[in-house]
Amino acid sequence: MSKPIFELVDQLPTDNMTVKSLRALDFVLPGEWQNTVGFVNTIRTVTGEEDEDLIQQIGDRAVILFNDKSQGYQRALWLYQTIDSAGSALGTAALANKVSQNISFLSFLGNITPKPEKAQTIDFSLKVITELLAFCQINGIPGDSIGDFVGSLAQYSGESLVRMAALVCFDGLVPLGANFLQNALQYIGGMTPSELEQNPAFKQIGDQIPGGSTAGKLGFIGESVSSVSGWMSNFVAGHNLTPQNVASNLSRFVDIADDKLDYLGAFLDMTTNYYEHTGVQTLARRLIERAVAEI
Amino acid sequence: MIFSRWRQILAPLLLSVLLLVTACGGGKEPSRFEGAQQQKTPAVVQESAKGGSFNKYFPKTSGDYSLTYTQEKKGAAIAKLKKGGKDVAELSITDTVNTPDARDKFKQSTQRIAGYPAATQGTTMTSILVADRFQVKVRSLDTSFSPIDREAWLQKFNLSGIASLK
Numbered sequence: 001m002s003k004p005i006f007e008l009v010d011q012l013p014t015d016n017m018t019v020k021s022l023r024a025l026d027f028v029l030p031g032e033w034q035n036t037v038g039f040v041n042t043i044r045t046v047t048g049e050e051d052e053d054l055i056q057q058i059g060d061r062a063v064i065l066f067n068d069k070s071q072g073y074q075r076a077l078w079l080y081q082t083i084d085s086a087g088s089a090l091g092t093a094a095l096a097n098k099v100s101q102n103i104s105f106l107s108f109l110g111n112i113t114p115k116p117e118k119a120q121t122i123d124f125s126l127k128v129i130t131e132l133l134a135f136c137q138i139n140g141i142p143g144d145s146i147g148d149f150v151g152s153l154a155q156y157s158g159e160s161l162v163r164m165a166a167l168v169c170f171d172g173l174v175p176l177g178a179n180f181l182q183n184a185l186q187y188i189g190g191m192t193p194s195e196l197e198q199n200p201a202f203k204q205i206g207d208q209i210p211g212g213s214t215a216g217k218l219g220f221i222g223e224s225v226s227s228v229s230g231w232m233s234n235f236v237a238g239h240n241l242t243p244q245n246v247a248s249n250l251s252r253f254v255d256i257a258d259d260k261l262d263y264l265g266a267f268l269d270m271t272t273n274y275y276e277h278t279g280v281q282t283l284a285r286r287l288i289e290r291a292v293a294e295i
Numbered sequence: 296m297i298f299s300r301w302r303q304i305l306a307p308l309l310l311s312v313l314l315l316v317t318a319c320g321g322g323k324e325p326s327r328f329e330g331a332q333q334q335k336t337p338a339v340v341q342e343s344a345k346g347g348s349f350n351k352y353f354p355k356t357s358g359d360y361s362l363t364y365t366q367e368k369k370g371a372a373i374a375k376l377k378k379g380g381k382d383v384a385e386l387s388i389t390d391t392v393n394t395p396d397a398r399d400k401f402k403q404s405t406q407r408i409a410g411y412p413a414a415t416q417g418t419t420m421t422s423i424l425v426a427d428r429f430q431v432k433v434r435s436l437d438t439s440f441s442p443i444d445r446e447a448w449l450q451k452f453n454l455s456g457i458a459s460l461k
Contacts, residue, residue, distance in 0.1 A: 006328045039328070047434075049417040060331035061394065068338035071368060140346060140367040155363055155375075290366055293373050293387035293432055294394045295416070 002074050005066040006039040006059065009284045013037070018272040024249045025165050028239050033162040036281060046288045054295075061291035062284075072137035073283060075208075079137070080279025082204045083130040117176065119199065120265065121187045124171045124180065125225050126201045127275065131164070132224055133208055134279065138286050150227045159281040166274045168232055169246045175265025177243055178236075181229045188222045196221075339393045343370040344429075344460055349388040354451035362386070369393075375436070376448070384448065385434040388457060397430055409450045421445040426458040 002008070013019055014037055022033055036045050043055050043062075066073045132149045135141070141148045156164060172180040193214035196202050211217035235241075243261050250264070326332070349372035356362045359379050366373040370390040375382050391397045401412040401424045411423040421442060422432035431452050433445040 004326070004328070004332050006326055006332075010326075047417070048419055048436075051417050054417045056327065059328050063328050063331040064334060064336070065338045067332070067334075071338055139365065155365070286366065289373060289385065290368065290371055292420070292434065293371060293385070294389045294391075294430070295397055 002077055005063060005073075005284065005287065008077070008280050009037065009039040009042055012277060012280060018274050018277045020253045021170065021250060021268060021272050022162055022166060022274055022278070024252060025162060025169060027245075027249050028165050028169070028241065029162060032157065033159055033278075036159075039284065042281070042284045043288055046285050047292050049292075057295045058288060058291045061295050062287040065287055065290060066283075072140070073287060076134040076137040076283055077279065079130050079134045079205060079208065080283075081276045083127055083201060084273040084276040117183070118187055118191075118195070120171075120175045121180075121184050122191075122196065122199045123201055123269075124167070124176065124184055125188060125221050126199070126205065127167050127171055128225050128228055129209055129221055130205065130275065131167070133205075134282075138283060146224050146227050149224075150231065153228065153231045159278040159285070163275060163278040163282070164232075165235070166278075168235055169241065170265065170268045170272070170274070172232070173236070173241060173243045173246055174261055174268065177261075181225075181232055184225055185222070185229065188218070188225060191218060193218055339369045343393050344390045345369055346372040348460060349429075349457070352388065352453040352456040353386060354448060378439075381437065383435070383437045383440040384445065385432075385436055386448065386452075387430075387432045387434075388452070389430045389432070391424070391428055391430050398424060398427070408446055409454055411454065413446075413449075415442070421449060423449055423454075425454055426461040428461055429457050431457065 003011075012035075014035065019035055022035070025033075034045075036042050039059060040055060043058050044050060047054075047058065049055065049058075065071055069075075132146065135149050135152065136145065139152075141152075153164070172184075176183055196218055197206075197214055206214075206217065209217045209220060211220040247261055247264060250268075254264075254267070346367040346369060350364060350367065353362060353364075353372070353374055354376075356376070361377045361380075362374050363377065364372070364374045365385075370393045371387065372389075373385060373387045376384040376386055389397075400414040400416065404412060404414040406413040406415075408421075408423050411425055413421065413423045415421050419435045420432060422430050424430055431449060431454070433448050435441070435445060
């Protein structure tokens with residue numbers, strides 16, 4: 001059983017590396033993400049209601065919904081948490097919680113090993129799948145409905161939209177370059193099932209992926225990435241995103257060397273948990289929306 | 296002699312200090328949601344209607360308005376109403392067989408909409424109870440969507456269709 005949902009939301013950090021890096025994406029989505037933290041605060045923000053009795057009823061129902069495993073919310077949380085922890089290679093607590101000074105990136109260079117491009121591509125693809133699977137668990141669409149999920153991306157806003165922006169920027173553009181989508185599809189097309197099976201993130205979440213055998217799952221992954229590539233390409237083009245301007249915006253709080261973008265990708269991987277952070281926020285919002293409908 | 300006197304008072308003294316320290320911040324206050332956290336009852340019951348069975352009874356939209364389904368879970372279907380692309384309301388149909396307490400507010404209200412018991416909650420919600428079981432609710436997401444608008448949209452649901460689900 002996970003921590004209580006109210007604790008998870010109460011304990012969301014107001015400022016750390018994850019929060020700084022998401023704020024750095026404000027140039028892409030101005031004002032879209034507010035970093036709402038605190039369970040009662042989230043209820044007030046989502047519902048616009050201030051009456052304490054009502055807030056109590058809504059919170060109570062949200063807690064009961066979350067605790068009922070059959071409703072899928074704990075599975076969604078597990079997906080968001082697992083994909084983030086699978087990516088981190090080194091212990092990062094001290095670094096991740098560094099809130100005050102600019103981080104001298106170069107001093108950590110020795111501790112960072114950029115992942116090979118293929119591994120980075122798999123991780124990017126598995127994050128796409130994680131979003132799809134978590135979306136289905138939270139919102140109730142059948143688990144392999146890629147079409148419904150892709151359609152829903154157009155409705156994404158707030159913390160969900162900023163999670164996708166971070167995926168495109170931090171896990172796509174920065175480590176894999178401007179052609180990250182074409183490269184991802186190419187690598188997946190040429191990948192063998194056993195290569196996929198070696199991947200640490202796949203080892204963790206693989207049995208949640210539809211497709212039966214690993215070959216079948218690889219097919220599902222390819223289809224999913226292909227389906228979101230339209231939305232992602234439009235997102236990149238629509239916001240004029242490049243690896244350089246993403247890095248430049250991050251440089252407000254991390255000193256970055258221009259020619260070290262692949263290290264930057266690994267650095268972000270190690271020090272941020274934006275999927276888990278915004279995933280908890282998305283989960284809380286959806287729980288509260290359902291709870292307020294049901295009371 | 297003095298030593299044995301000290302021994303007599305030491306244990307109670309230490310106990311008092313311990314109690315004092317504990318009372319002054321050793322323990323965490325339980326959350327206001329701890330009661331719900333301790334409840335072991337499932338959130339949905341076996342006989343609940345499936346959310347998918349509600350979808351076709353939502354209002355039809357035209358012109359500036361559009362409807363986007365956002366959640367479909369056992370006992371609940373939720374959709375966002377947009378006007379000119381902007382979220383203005385949340386529409387939902389839920390099965391109160393999962394939340395019997397939700398029916399209480401209708402007993403306490405004399406309001407009726409489309410012939411069904413109606414109730415308001417807070418400043419943003421109006422709902423009706425169909426066939427003494429299905430709660431149809433409209434929640435304003437924008438200040439432009441008034442209580443009058445909520446009542447109007449409640450009547451646009453296929454209410455007799457919803458009643459037939461019982």
